[in-house]
Amino acid sequence: MAKIEPNTVYARDCVKGMKAMEAESVHLVFADPPFNIGYKYDVYDDERAAGDYLKWCGDWIQQVSRVLRDDGAFWLAIGDEFAAELKLLAQKEAGFHCRSWVIWYYTFGVNCKRSFSRSHTHLLYFVKNARRFTFNADDPEVRVPSARQLVYGDGRANPLGRLPDNTWILRPQDAPEGGFAAGHDTWYFPRVAGTFKEREGFHGCQMPEQLLGRIIRTCSRPDEIVLDPFGGSGTTLAVAKKLQRQWLGFDMSKEYVRHMNTRLAKITPGDPLDGVADPLASAPKTKEGRRLDQVVSGKNERERAARSKSERAAARLDRASQKPKSSRKDQRPLFPLG
Numbered sequence: 001m002a003k004i005e006p007n008t009v010y011a012r013d014c015v016k017g018m019k020a021m022e023a024e025s026v027h028l029v030f031a032d033p034p035f036n037i038g039y040k041y042d043v044y045d046d047e048r049a050a051g052d053y054l055k056w057c058g059d060w061i062q063q064v065s066r067v068l069r070d071d072g073a074f075w076l077a078i079g080d081e082f083a084a085e086l087k088l089l090a091q092k093e094a095g096f097h098c099r100s101w102v103i104w105y106y107t108f109g110v111n112c113k114r115s116f117s118r119s120h121t122h123l124l125y126f127v128k129n130a131r132r133f134t135f136n137a138d139d140p141e142v143r144v145p146s147a148r149q150l151v152y153g154d155g156r157a158n159p160l161g162r163l164p165d166n167t168w169i170l171r172p173q174d175a176p177e178g179g180f181a182a183g184h185d186t187w188y189f190p191r192v193a194g195t196f197k198e199r200e201g202f203h204g205c206q207m208p209e210q211l212l213g214r215i216i217r218t219c220s221r222p223d224e225i226v227l228d229p230f231g232g233s234g235t236t237l238a239v240a241k242k243l244q245r246q247w248l249g250f251d252m253s254k255e256y257v258r259h260m261n262t263r264l265a266k267i268t269p270g271d272p273l274d275g276v277a278d279p280l281a282s283a284p285k286t287k288e289g290r291r292l293d294q295v296v297s298g299k300n301e302r303e304r305a306a307r308s309k310s311e312r313a314a315a316r317l318d319r320a321s322q323k324p325k326s327s328r329k330d331q332r333p334l335f336p337l338g
């Protein structure tokens with residue numbers, strides 16, 4: 001097999017691809033594998049027997065461990081179904097140390113009719129060496145404002161803010177100040193929904209760039225190599241390129257790889273990340289939102305205004321043609337009244 005080069009995305013099975021790589025050659029791995037929940041991908045079958053799925057996860061996690069440097073980090077995005085098993089597998093079989101179990105809480109999940117709708121993904125942050133790893137705690141783009149700064153006007157507040165910190169909440173926009181801080185270990189970023197400008201459109205699992213931004217900024221340095229074994233829409237690679245890291249990806253779908261290459265070709269290192277860094281600031285609080293009754297009454301207002309405008313126009317026409325109004329009395333009104 002040809003040598004695997006950085007700054008390339010390969011249409012290849014990631015286990016085979018990683019076996020062809022040199023040991024200890026990448027600094028950061030972000031893996032968002034299929035969750036084995038029957039999701040529709042173009043090539044991959046996401047409904048396997050649990051034992052097969054776990055065996056396969058063991059294989060690729062072993063390869064991640066082999067290609068990762070001793071001071072490297074491994075982030076695993078996974079659903080509820082297999083989070084606990086994969087955490088144990090990574091620790092017990094591949095020797096990883098878990099530094100954080102982060103919850104990515106998102107809005108715009110797929111609505112379920114007979115279950116609670118899925119609104120979070122587990123992000124397991126592992127390192128190979130529990131004492132030696134990159135953690136850019138002082139990067140101002142990783143830090144978030146503290147409650148001491150935002151709410152309490154506390155002179156003891158670190159002006160540089162604090163590092164990012166679990167919660168039942170209906171809408172994060174309504175959380176009390178500091179109650180759902182970006183700095184908690186429940187992270188809020190909206191999913192990349194169909195109407196978002198950021199949406200690439202060819203892959204249903206596209207992760208938000210801001211989420212990958214936090215991971216890549218915290219756990220790698222410029223020019224280091226970021227590997228994504230399950231490229232998908234290419235978010236990890238796109239963000240790595242924007243943040244001036246080297247990038248390397250696999251996906252078994254030729255079609256996804258073709259689209260990823262198009263996405264990556266449009267990026268120049270240093271480009272800003274898509275999406276807003278502070279999603280709470282960009283969405284209205286419920287008390288500032290519009291209720292359905294207001295929307296309906298606003299619609300009626302608009303319809304009434306349009307009706308009287310069209311009636312005035314019709315009257316002008318009547319006058320212009322000098323026809324008596326009664327000659328039109330059998331015509332339907334332009335808008336039904338009501």
Ligand SMILES: C[S@@+](CC[C@H](N)C(=O)[O-])C[C@H]1O[C@@H](n2cnc3c(N)ncnc32)[C@H](O)[C@@H]1O
Nearest residue numbers: 013014032044205206207230232233235251252
């Ligand atoms: C959940 S998606 C990744 C989404 C990605 N994080 C993003 O932001 O777009 C998982 C991807 O893994 C790919 N895949 C599944 N099995 C694979 C394998 N053995 N090797 C490489 N890619 C694989 C699928 O084609 C799919 O695109």
